[in-house]
Amino acid sequence: MAQTREIVVTLKKALKAAGKTYADVAVELGLSEASVKRLFAQQSFSLERLDRLCHLLDMEISDLVQLMNEQQQRLQQLTVEQEKEITDDVTLALVTVCVLNRWTMQDILSYFRISDTECIRHLAKLDRLKVIELLPGNRIRLLVAPNFSWRENGPIQGFFQRTIAQEFFNTRFNQDEECLVVLNGMLSAQSNAEFQRKMKRLAREFEVLNSDDAVLDLDRRQGATLVLAMRGWKYGLLQPLVKAVQE
Helix, strand or coil: CHHHHHHHHHHHHHHHHCCCCHHHHHHHHCCCHHHHHHHHHHCCCCHHHHHHHHHHCCCCHHHHHHHHHHHCCCECCCCHHHHHHHHCCHHHHHHHHHHHCCCCHHHHHHHCCCCHHHHHHHHHHHHHCCCEEEEHHHEEEECECCCCCCCCCCHHHHHHHHHHHHHHCCCCCCCCCCCCCCCCCCCCHHHHHHHHHHHHHHHHHHHHHHHHHCCCCHHHCCCCCCCCCCCCCCCHHHHHHCCCCCC
16 A cells, blocks of 8 residues: 555656646546546556556656655655654754745745744754755755655654644634534444545545645645544543443
């Protein structure tokens, strides 16, 4: 499954590099653009469709696999120590998130109260961590792999979980760009697992849209944080009303 994701990500990057759009892919496959977007989000390409898209790119499937292998040489995760180094400095954490979202140095300076010197210092640190390559003129080249992710239960994840717990839900979620859905039910283990798979597919759709919009100017984008969480949870306020389990 992990390799399937990587080859689809590689395909998407190759299409973008060749100037091919969802409309071009839709014509090649005889599908609607909405169906094409769903294929990328669900990563459900058949070998026949994969072969046709490689033909659109004037390459073979073997060429795509080779390209994927080359990209896998790029950074996929930081060490625990490296993540901790980032979380120990709030400004460095901020700059890290910005560059991962393809902000330029000028974008960062125009939006945040950070001096040129401080920003360059943090960018240089990210250069040493191999997250970016700091180019002449303070241009930024991302070095992370398409499937780059923070460590599960690592310092970065913990850092954002603490922030979410303290601030994220402190709103009425009544603005156009806000949405809150809270559901409660009783699911079998099979249904729970199926719904978690659907959540992960939805998360991939978010990643696809975020990647697509990365080419837009900063003034046409705004920050968006999506939290998908599911657990067996007993609301503490109701616990005194629960009968003790009979022996």
